[in-house]
Amino acid sequence: MTPQAKDIELLRSLPLFSTLSPATFARLADSVRFDRYVKGDTIVRQGEKAQWVMVVLEGYVKLTRLSANGEETLIHIFGRGETFAESVAVLGDNHTTTAEATGPTRIVRMPAHVVAQAAREAPELALAILSESSAKIWALMDEIEALKAQTADQRVLRFLLSLCPPGHGAAETRLPYTKGVIAASLGLKQETLSRSFARLKTVGVEIEGRAVRIADVKVIEQEIERLNRLV
Amino acid sequence: MTPQAKDIELLRSLPLFSTLSPATFARLADSVRFDRYVKGDTIVRQGEKAQWVMVVLEGYVKLTRLSANGEETLIHIFGRGETFAESVAVLGDNHTTTAEATGPTRIVRMPAHVVAQAAREAPELALAILSESSAKIWALMDEIEALKAQTADQRVLRFLLSLCPPGHGAAETRLPYTKGVIAASLGLKQETLSRSFARLKTVGVEIEGRAVRIADVKVIEQEIERLNRLV
């Protein structure tokens, strides 16, 4: 199997595509284009017309928005298998955010008009896209909740938990992107994240470069609980 | 025209319904049900199966989420003409938030299965719902940006601006809901909002009960700008 054939397999397995009829899927798969990016590359720019539906194959893409003061605010991060720009592209709107690669990244994209046409003809595609959008709404609501109701340490702990497979006992992983990006995604400054990591040593969290070692996942969950009660 | 006929007119004029064929719209309109709520009433509860697509006819509905610590976090507020629960209902998922009336409120709702069936048969409805969802994504991204990149005063000023018709010069309006709810929606405590209002007297903002008087809208915009530069 060629690399691209594997990627097409991956596409097929994604929620967005798995419910499609073979014919509809084939039509989309025929029109795909693959791209590679390196850290800092801009994938789509805020304000541009959305021309493509994108899927992340490898790496991470950060969505940012230019604020009035010229600074960019990180809104969300997408990883492997996640779709982005699907709703704006199908609706023919403009991008309201900029998408940038946080490291080496591979993307597959398909032309907006092909997807839009297919969505008009195959309702299951329109519903699948709707389902994706709905999932994004939940994810954004989670973020808002975290920003409004949780302290820095809680957000950091939750982030670390999200990196570990669910379960108990010890765990090891790697940070998926730089600490600067992690800080921004949690609504923190880099210095604050650094201090938070230092504090969390007391609950068995060890960060060394990108390596993460957690003594006991259960303890982390309890700590999140404990911090809740304090507030 | 009976009151309900007027409401049906309003429905027809909403983005969600305006692109539908007369037949599709009639089908939906036949199945609607009207409801009234008073302050504090729960309209949908987090965790329940979504059975209805809802549209706010009058009043304001706040979406909240129960956090792990038992407190509720305000996620978003919907006003007249806004639809909610449309994507979860069509997809047959469970509500991830609770919806509560912030004051006297009128709602129109239609059964999820009717809308879902219609969406399957009329692609324009599926796309209209997608468009709504997409708009909600933008709105939530705005909120995240505000929470991450703006100070309390900036968020308050922006909120006040959003109440005024665009333009220059003086403006008067009313606060759409209680100050407690406004504070929560801006990610602030009530006391902080109160202090912010007090500070903003210096830029020509006067709040008296629910009455809002702004000396010059332009000045408010400039003040938001100025605060940006300081950060």
Add this chain to the structure above:
DNA sequence: CGGCTAGTTGACTTCATTCAACGCTGGTGG
């Protein structure tokens, strides 16, 4: 080797929260 980016650490500042007391207003019941 130098220069760059990523990350850490310390001292200080500040914005917002917390806790607590108090004020206003509108409704209810004696």
Add this chain to the structure above:
DNA sequence: CCACCAGCGTTGAATGAAGTCAACTAGCCG
């Protein structure tokens, strides 16, 4: 008709969490 109470909002003083500024280290690339 007045007294009392509850809900909403304001204000003050003290606290604390996160941001800012700045110096410094480690690793990496050319």
